[in-house]
Amino acid sequence: EIVLTQSPGTLSLSPGERATLSCRASQSVSSSYLAWYQQKPGQAPRLLIYGASSRATGIPDRFSGSGSGTDFTLTINRLEPEDFAVYYCQQYGSSPWTFGQGTKVEIK
Amino acid sequence: QVQLVQSGAEVKKPGASVKVSCKASGYTFTSHGISWVRQAPGQGLEYMGWISAYNGNTNYVQKLQGRVTMTTDTSTSTAYMELRSLKSDDTAVYYCARVAYTSGFDYWGQGTLVTVSS
DSSP, X not given: OOOEEEEOSEXXXXXXXXXXXXXXXXXXXXXXXXXXXXXXXXXXOEEEEETTTEEOTTOOTXXXXXXXXXXXXXXESSOOGGGOSEEEEEEOSSSSOEEOOOXXXXXX | OOEXXXXXXXXXXXXXXXXXXXXXXXXXXGGSEEEEEXXXXXXXXXXXXXXXXXXXXXXXXXXXXXXXXXXXXXXXXXXXXXXXXXXXXXOEEEEEEEEOTTSOEEEEOOOEEEEEOO
């Protein structure tokens, strides 16, 4: 099973700043099948990024994903108030599919 | 538009079973799989497994093998997740999500709270 470790656990930033979230896999993620999700309190997760770097439909271009192999990054440029949430990475290249433990982006 | 609508909240006693439904609309049901993900209170997302709506093939996480069954009814475009021998640590919000194969889980249901308590 591929274990995904996200860091940091919590990121305290101000609106307008850049957020950089990390997701490290215990082994190489097949075909860069790595996704990022955003979850706000009381809501279902929302797909942001798939294939490590492709934005899902309707996702603003301030969200970007990068990486390959075992190291992946989600960058949020110019944080908007609605971006403060918990972010999860997920690998769906090897069974069982797995999620990271999440990074909370909070208002400083 | 694609929608996944789940059944309502459930309260169950330890040892009982629960069956959660997920009705899909807005796309060809058999063209995608359905995955189930749960989230215990204040915790992260836990992947449970998935089912192909095309042929009914399933893949469950080892931790839940023997207690979980995922099925689909293509006549009503509905997926089901049954969890048996419930324990208190099965208390969670259960989500269904559409599997887009190369694109992750692109649509999610609203979640169903299952509470296991004596």
